Amino acid sequence: MTEQGLTTLLADASVEDVCRTIQRDGGVIVKDAVDSETLQGLWADMQPHFETTPYGEDPFSGTKTRRISGLVGKSRHLFPVLDHPLVNGAAEHFLAIPHPMWYGDMKISVPANYHIGVTQVIQIHPGEGFQPLHRDDSVFQWEHPTYGREARIQVMLAMSDFTAENGGTRVIPGSHAWDDERAPSQDEAFSTEMTAGSILMFIGSTFHGGGLNSSDAPRTGLTFAYDLGFLRQEENQYLAIPIEQVKTFPESIQRKLGYAACPPLMGWVEADGKMAEPMTLLQENGQARSLSDLDAVDANGNKIATTS
Numbered sequence: 001m002t003e004q005g006l007t008t009l010l011a012d013a014s015v016e017d018v019c020r021t022i023q024r025d026g027g028v029i030v031k032d033a034v035d036s037e038t039l040q041g042l043w044a045d046m047q048p049h050f051e052t053t054p055y056g057e058d059p060f061s062g063t064k065t066r067r068i069s070g071l072v073g074k075s076r077h078l079f080p081v082l083d084h085p086l087v088n089g090a091a092e093h094f095l096a097i098p099h100p101m102w103y104g105d106m107k108i109s110v111p112a113n114y115h116i117g118v119t120q121v122i123q124i125h126p127g128e129g130f131q132p133l134h135r136d137d138s139v140f141q142w143e144h145p146t147y148g149r150e151a152r153i154q155v156m157l158a159m160s161d162f163t164a165e166n167g168g169t170r171v172i173p174g175s176h177a178w179d180d181e182r183a184p185s186q187d188e189a190f191s192t193e194m195t196a197g198s199i200l201m202f203i204g205s206t207f208h209g210g211g212l213n214s215s216d217a218p219r220t221g222l223t224f225a226y227d228l229g230f231l232r233q234e235e236n237q238y239l240a241i242p243i244e245q246v247k248t249f250p251e252s253i254q255r256k257l258g259y260a261a262c263p264p265l266m267g268w269v270e271a272d273g274k275m276a277e278p279m280t281l282l283q284e285n286g287q288a289r290s291l292s293d294l295d296a297v298d299a300n301g302n303k304i305a306t307t308s
C-alpha cells in the first residue's frame with residue numbers, strides 16, 4: 001500500500017500497468033491522456049452550460065460547485081474520452097468478468113458488459129469546502145469487501161489543472177480494501193495533482209471526495225462512470241438523451257449508453273416478436289438481434305445459445 005498519493009503513469013502506459021496499479025492502490029493518474037483539441041472542444045461545448053447551471057444546494061453537491069450533467073447529449077468531444085483505450089481496457093478488466101452459472105445440467109460462463117453510469121462536469125469554485133469522503137458504489141448499496149467484483153470504474157478528466165489548493169480530488173489510496181466498519185478521514189486522503197488533459201481513474205470501492213478550493217480560480221473536472229451492465233444506471237441515460245439523437249451516435253457510444261443488453265438477459269426489449277437487444281430500435285429496418293445470439297460459453301469455451 002502506498003504512503004503517498006496515487007501513482008502517475010504516462011499516457012503510453014499499458015492497460016496491464018493501469019489495472020495493476022488500480023488493483024494495488026484503488027486508483028491511478030494517467031498524465032496527458034486526452035489531446036488538447038478534444039479538451040478545447042469540451043470547453044467550447046460546456047461554455048453555455050456554465051452560464052445557466054446554478055451552484056448545488058447541499059454539502060455533497062457543493063454550495064459553490066456547478067454540476068453539468070447529461071454530457072453525452074451535450075458534447076461529441078466526449079466520445080473519444082469514452083472510447084479511450086486505457087479507460088476501456090480498465091473497464092473490461094474490472095467489470096466485464098465472466099460469471100459461472102447453471103443452465104440445466106450445463107455449467108456455463110456468461111460475460112458481463114459495462115455501460116455509462118453517470119456523466120458530469122464538476123466545477124468547484126473558490127471558497128468551496130471538502131465534499132464528504134465517500135465511495136461511488138454507495139449508489140448500489142455495494143458491500144465491502146466487495147462481492148468479489150467491482151461495480152464501477154470512475155474517471156475524472158482534468159479540464160483545468162488540479163492542485164492541492166484548488167480542490168483536486170481527494171483520494172485515500174488502499175481504501176478499496178477496507179470493510180464497511182472503517183470510516184474515512186481527511187487525514188488519510190491525498191489531493192490529486194494533475195495537469196489539464198490528465199485523467200484520474202478509480203474503482204467504486206475507493207474512498208474519495210471533492211477537495212477544498214482555497215485558490216482564486218475554479219477547478220473544472222469532467223467525470224463519468226462505467227458500471228456493471230446489469231446494474232441500474234445512476235444517471236438515467238435513456239431519459240437524459242432523446243432516442244432520435246442517440247440514433248446519430250457511433251455504435252460504440254450507443255452500446256455504452258445502455259442500448260446493448262448485458263448477457264444473459266438484462267435490458268431486452270420486444271422487437272419482431274423476439275426478446276431483442278435495444279440496439280435494434282436504433283437501426284433503420286434493424287434486424288432484431290435475438291438474445292440467444294449473446295456470448296455465453298460452456299466449460300470448453302464453446303459459444304452456446306442461452307435462450308430459444
Ligand SMILES: O=C(O)CCC(=O)C(=O)O
Pocket residue numbers: 060122131136167168169170208209210211221
Ligand atoms: O469533484 C470531485 O473531485 C469529486 C466529486 C465526487 O466524487 C462526486 O461528486 O461523487
Ligand SMILES: [Fe+2]
Pocket residue numbers: 134135136208209
Ligand atoms: Fe464521488
